Amino acid sequence: MSQELRVIHTEMLMELAHEHDEVMVLEADLMGSMSTGKFAEAHPNKFLQCGIAEANMIGVAAGLSAVGKVPFVHSFGCFATRRCYDQVFLAGGYAQQHLNIFGSDAGVTAVANGGTHMPFEDTGLMRLVPNSTVIDVSDEYVLRAAMRYAYHHRGVNYIRSTRKDLPHLYQSEYDIEIGKGNVLKEGATITLVASGICVHDAMQAASIIEEKTVHKVAVIDMHTIKPLDVDLLAEYAEKTGRIITIENHNVTGGLGDAVASVLLSSGVTIKSFCKLGVQEQFGQVGSLDFLKQTYGISAEKIAESCLNILNKH
Structure with missing residues (x-):
């Protein structure tokens, strides 16, 4: 527990x-x-x-x-x-x-x-x-x-x-190496690169997408945003061709920008890239579910964004 x-x-x-x-x-x-x-x-x-x-x-x-x-x-x-x-x-x-x-x-x-x-x-x-x-x-x-x-x-x-509890993703602290991302779910069509609380919603979004389509979704917990696991990102960019970053943070300056920068520098060619997170907004009072929905990082919003990308590309 x-x-x-x-x-x-x-x-x-x-x-x-x-x-x-x-x-x-x-x-x-x-x-x-x-x-x-x-x-x-x-x-x-x-x-x-x-x-x-x-x-x-x-x-x-x-x-x-x-x-x-x-x-x-x-x-x-x-x-x-x-x-x-x-x-x-x-x-x-x-x-x-x-x-x-x-x-x-x-x-x-x-x-x-x-x-x-x-x-x-x-x-x-x-x-x-x-x-x-x-x-x-x-x-x-x-x-x-x-x-x-x-x-x-x-x-x-x-x-x-967060100060509150989060569901377990791992069995031990020794499952974690700082500076290396963790692949929580394999997939061949699109990769969700998430951090913090958004990892849990990314996992739920992957299930929603796979229930509705034939697509297989990879999910990476990029717990270390600096230094970033460049090799893992390049591997999954080549493997799936589509990268979506999800963060409980402004999309400017955070995980999304970090991932975009290293992928562009690495020379990997991908079909599509999208950053989900706070878009030129300030915070506000609300329940956690309301706020995640408002800022586009709930499981439902993530799945919706992914499906839009998959339908276009």
Whole structure:
């Protein structure tokens, strides 16, 4: 049975702190909503409550890194990136410090918190930090693998995720290799390249398409958006000739742009390419189902887009 990812996040922090004395955890007044109060109780000397001051939190984390600590910081995805981007870029990236940033309630998963708390640009911003790693969590085991990787991989590591639970896609964190996509379903006609919560809707969309047509749909979980698995993308572009990217993010600057860029650079010839995600829109209040439908990333909307492409090409 799956657990809320905010709980898994704290469990992994506890595990890493138990194994490694260098771990430090920094919060932006979100201990209750992220369950990190348990970490603070268990490891008071490894925890800092920075308050609602994310730019300062990143600066403190960079300072801790400079003296040999491995900091993990958390806030809403928009506040952990957009609000303190200059500090992430300069104190983290430019200064070659080790920052592990967890951006929660990514994209539409902010639901009732609405547009002010709904990051549709965080992936794009973090991709632009030189040598950064960007991961979009699709299940508990991706989160576990991402956090373990982040401890060992010095640099700016950004992990975006819902706080809630997600159905399992994998059996173990060892099914995940950061930097390599996972083929969840084979197909020969069209490839859906998805990340984060959209992987689950992509799998459902594949079933809808195959129930209605003779087409066979491949689905790839591209959990690591940077560095991108170029070889896997080229292989499936050649195999199916049609690529659709699906992301809980603005189509500008995110997974879709990253995939389009590497495919164009690789010289692979494909029949069609389409980016599904947020199209020049801001966030809004709504249920998760409503928001996914509104921004075109529900299983039904994905299937509809795929069928339109298949009918044209």
